[in-house]
Amino acid sequence: MNIYDIAKMAGVSIATVSRVVNGSDKVSEKTKRRVMEVIEKEGYTPNVFAQGLGLNTMHTAGILVPDISDLYMSSAISFLEEGLRNHGYNCILGCSGFRQESMAQHVQMLLSKKIDGLILVGSAYAGNGASERETDYIREAAAQVPVFVINGAVQGENVFSAVCGDREAMREVTRALLRRGRKRILFLTDSESYSAREKMAGYEEALTEAGRPVLGELKLKLRNRIHATRDLLLQYRNLDFDAVVATDDGMAVGAVKYAAARGLSIPEDLNIVGYNNSSLAVACEPELTSIDNRTEEICRETVDLFMRTLRGETVPEKHFSVSCRIVKRNTTDF
Amino acid sequence: MNIYDIAKMAGVSIATVSRVVNGSDKVSEKTKRRVMEVIEKEGYTPNVFAQGLGLNTMHTAGILVPDISDLYMSSAISFLEEGLRNHGYNCILGCSGFRQESMAQHVQMLLSKKIDGLILVGSAYAGNGASERETDYIREAAAQVPVFVINGAVQGENVFSAVCGDREAMREVTRALLRRGRKRILFLTDSESYSAREKMAGYEEALTEAGRPVLGELKLKLRNRIHATRDLLLQYRNLDFDAVVATDDGMAVGAVKYAAARGLSIPEDLNIVGYNNSSLAVACEPELTSIDNRTEEICRETVDLFMRTLRGETVPEKHFSVSCRIVKRNTTDF
DNA sequence: TTGTATGCGTTATCAC
């Protein structure tokens, strides 16, 4: 059932059918009614491929995440999908993993589908800070469609980003721990992404401004898995720390498990702060103080930016930032 | 840059370019090389809209989930996306929520994008068992493209499904609890979906075969939220139960929290079994015995079915089933 | 082995 069939059945030309379908006002009420009747009866919908070919868009956004089973990313996608859909855009989803090469490849794959814009979820896409060249693939993509990076700042023409103040949040938390007399604060991370670097910077700033040394032994890189974290900490028996800040709740929960295994009481012997305020923070015992990085706001802003950019508006701010919130629960005493 | 440009630059016809791009063997090595050179130099890729218009496919699968921030569904999507991508198919994602009307609407939306097949993740799509009509929208969709339901059995032409043996798993777990002397086993669920009904049936079967009555007061429907579950159980102070089985880990963790609030010891005073074996099961304390419903296998099978169906193979089994696995941790003593 | 011509189903630009 195509536009020719409908035209024939309604006794009009395809141009008129097209006008009716697209709500043109240059059609008489009478013919509009007649055409609509046929359309309804036959359940006709325009062929999106033909539309796409003519208009050069199928109203889709490409969304790329490294790992969709990560709680942070899946909730981000949830917000993005809803927002985009409300504006008539569908999402083509890609899961790229964390390998640089694979990320660039996936970007190409999405571009080849002629998406209208590309949303990269997670600071993993913003490189590890080794070199500006790491993010060249983003700027190349941006030559074709606008690119929106969530939680990672990338510079470039047609590249937009929305982040939350990870550095400030981590600085504030570290400060609070120091104020409560914590002497040796362990920093746990699983990556060197933009946001991980920001968090570490905040941690170091707080130490420095308090006149404390930044000790390499207190900065651990590890896998973001609960048991792996617990076991690693158990191995470092003589590391001697009285607080833990982690760049994701998973590692923080691992620290909680470590405390249980060592018979340490929380928060008296050990303060622990997680990140992302995921359901893990509520599941563990004692429940985890965690930093809420405002996924919903960031996603909403990104969708807004997406729509405005596609409408051809020149947006004032290419880089949007929002403050994190510290959600205090029972693993801290500040 | 289109096929005409490339043809002109390479000094051949568009047919030849098309042949080269599609790897036809009826092109001489020499011209193939020449054309490829131009293609590489210009970075040409075929316009997928034009391809789609001609071939009536863009090699996309529609994937619909009620809630992508649910751990079970996001991990399912992760497996599906990878599997489909390995076969050259991309995913258009929809998040429908749990409302019947919205689910049907989203199915229409995906169909309008001319997907090659539709994958519905989660038994929510299989109806609440009230009437066969609930799933009519699935059979209607199946008139256009093959539909694959994950974790919910739906009958119909061109409808396929993959489930795990929820009924058997729940029966086995309940049996084990009874064998260990548990007298009053609480059943917690947040829905009446196909899989929830299967689980309840298994629970009831185990009770019945042990000569125990199935008590309505011991079957609770509630929201799948940790604190909400805990608080609800605290309200029912005189309910008197010595075991809990839940249709999702979230509620089971809520029961763990309830035990902590009441000062009950686990597993001595209370046995608890969760479902889906998510990261929540590992995050909570004590760690949760949970049922692994084999998401990866089910998704792999679904992708396989998807590909075979699209290739026009007649598949022997429209309904695939795999057994769950009970993952014993520290909230049970069987 | 290569080229020509046509169809795919729209939208949009013209005439009328």
Next chain:
DNA sequence: GTGATAACGCATACAA
């Protein structure tokens, strides 16, 4: 208001 017709960029049947 309405209709004829030209793009849009590809794959492919058919000719050469």
